[in-house]
Amino acid sequence: MLKVNEIYYSIQGESSRAGLPCVFVRLTYCNLRCSYCDTEYAFYDGIDMSKEEILEKVNEYGCKLVELTGGEPLVQKESLDLMKSLCDSGYEVMLETGGSLPIDNVDKRVMIIMDLKCPSSKMEKKNRYENIEFLKPGDEVKFVIGDRNDYEWSLNKIKEFELDKKCGVLFSTVFGKLEPVTLLNWILADKLNVRFQLQMHKYIWKPETKGV
Ligand SMILES: C[S@@+](CC[C@H](N)C(=O)[O-])C[C@H]1O[C@@H](n2cnc3c(N)ncnc32)[C@H](O)[C@@H]1O
Ligand SMILES: Nc1nc2[nH]cc(C(=O)O)c2c(=O)[nH]1
Numbered sequence: 389m390l391k392v393n394e395i396y397y398s399i400q401g402e403s404s405r406a407g408l409p410c411v412f413v414r415l416t417y418c419n420l421r422c423s424y425c426d427t428e429y430a431f432y433d434g435i436d437m438s439k440e441e442i443l444e445k446v447n448e449y450g451c452k453l454v455e456l457t458g459g460e461p462l463v464q465k466e467s468l469d470l471m472k473s474l475c476d477s478g479y480e481v482m483l484e485t486g487g488s489l490p491i492d493n494v495d496k497r498v499m500i501i502m503d504l505k506c507p508s509s510k511m512e513k514k515n516r517y518e519n520i521e522f523l524k525p526g527d528e529v530k531f532v533i534g535d536r537n538d539y540e541w542s543l544n545k546i547k548e549f550e551l552d553k554k555c556g557v558l559f560s561t562v563f564g565k566l567e568p569v570t571l572l573n574w575i576l577a578d579k580l581n582v583r584f585q586l587q588m589h590k591y592i593w594k595p596e597t598k599g600v
């Protein structure tokens with residue numbers, strides 16, 4: 389059984405797949421407490437569902453792209469088997485993870501989007517840098533940037549781990565904290581080869597809307 393906070397169909401608002409229709413499976417619980425977290429409602433609330441029930445619900449939407457998110461989806465060990473089954477059923481599976489828990493057992497067919505938590509999240513110490521060696525070329529490492537210090541920290545991590553040679557690199561703002569244009573100007577000034585991204589759904593719906 390897995391504790392599931394919500395399952396819904398919307399557009400992918402983040403990552404290089406932004407704009408594509410996608411089914412979201414949001415699992416309950418998180419081992420982190422990021423200063424800016426927009427999904428605190430998934431820390432405890434949810435209903436128990438079997439893997440089969442989740443697969444059936446996902447199937448109802450008739451959409452081949454599925455994202456596992458949370459909370460932190462890797463807190464529940466059964467998420468590994470769920471991802472495998474989704475891949476076996478022919479879905480293109482994305483995993484959104486905070487980067488504090490091991491990813492080496494995630495099915496290799498899954499596209500992993502892994503945050504490296506910046507200093508202003510207050511969760512920097514939780515980053516599991518051993519994960520980096522398991523990132524594949526199609527995966528993405530993501531920095532959610534709240535201020536100039538976060539930005540410079542992110543540049544250092546890219547250099548230190550040669551992240552841009554290993555996988556995609558995403559730079560996003562902490563919504564409501566750093567102006568998108570400010571981050572964008574820094575990226576352009578430094579001629580960075582990173583993908584700037586915003587949480588598209590927060591500009592389409594009211595930012596606090598759930599289930600989108
Ligand atoms: C809610 S988390 C769930 C998955 C996982 N716990 C993680 O942190 O990656 C999904 C994504 O939303 C980002 N996020 C959460 N709150 C945000 C905010 N206020 N502004 C921008 N991105 C935010 C996280 O950094 C993460 O990349
Ligand atoms: N539309 C939409 N796209 C998303 N991509 C990643 C999300 C997440 O919360 O992990 C998310 C989300 O909450 N909504």
Ligand code: SF4
Binds near residue numbers: 459486
């Ligand atoms: S790891 Fe993800 S879900 Fe957990 S507190 Fe941070 S942003 Fe929120």
Ligand SMILES: [Mg+2]
Binds near residue numbers: 426427
């Ligand atoms: Mg979200």
